Amino acid sequence: MKANPPTSENPLGVAEPESVPSNNPLDRVIQRMGQAIAWLVFLAMLVSVYEVIMRYVFNAPTDWAHETTTFLVASIFALGGPYALATNRHIQIRILLDRLSPRKRNWLEIFNLLLGVVFCLAIGYAAWVLAFNATHSPTGAWRLETSGSAWNPPLPAFTKIVILIAIAIMAVQQVVRIGRQWRNKQ
Template sequence: MLDRGIRRGGQVIAWLVFIAMLVSVFEVVMRYGFNSPTEWAHETTTFLVAAIFALGGPYALATNRHIQIRILLDRLSPRKRSWLELLNLALGILFCLAIGYAAWVLAYNATHAPDGSWRLETSGSSWNQPLPAFTKIVVLVSIALMAVQQVVRIATHRRARLDGDGKP
């Protein structure tokens, strides 16, 4: 169910590529056609592309389209393959926890002043929007989603092993 929701969300988020392209085209037309560059186009496009990239991780897991090198895995017996897949899932969770901690620190620092009060980090440009804070929040959410996906996969893997079919 989680993967299905992420796949549906990914189909909506994919439209951000089109929006980023429209913003870039608008900037080019304004800058070179009318000699009137925008203040917001570059930052907006950077945020959109960063969000798309970050949310591509959970989408790749949900659609099972991430890079897999299966040379060793395909040569193992089903039982050994199952154990190696479980190890891979556990290492995936550890990786998400480590990266998630770093993302949490970055997101917290981007949303809180040194005294602990709420404030959003801004870009410091003339437009000065809080897109850097939003980008760090999106990265944190993306990593959290991937960690939850890995936990769900471990539960599914365990259930499959208990059912005796050996196939998660």
């Protein structure tokens, strides 16, 4: 990332993250899916507006609006991780990388990606345990964890499954990037 010249929109010339479309087919698929999933924000807003109108105008609150909105927003948040990686919009501190030679930078990028895989595996294990416990009874029989509310949907189980899927996608993205960096090492 290079500093930008100061403009009226960016008076300090703060560096903007590079959002380069990926040549990686996986990232392109994730970008397209992310743009579709972004519409869930609109759906969550519609559900919230509906609840407010029903509650305060018609004095008829819903049983389902709060839990549905929470599930939608949690899913959007979880799936934002793979989208951020696919669009290269994740947080990057490149002070050290920008000072290295291309060869050393490539090795450090590979190391960073390996750390990303290790992180995804560690947090993925925790997500697997949560998702398994949300989809199986203590005896091992299939059942979905429910919220325990008056509506009692299985949205907690679905949320944990979405989180597990998002982490798995991020791990695969990191592995694909390791392969690309390895082929490009100098």
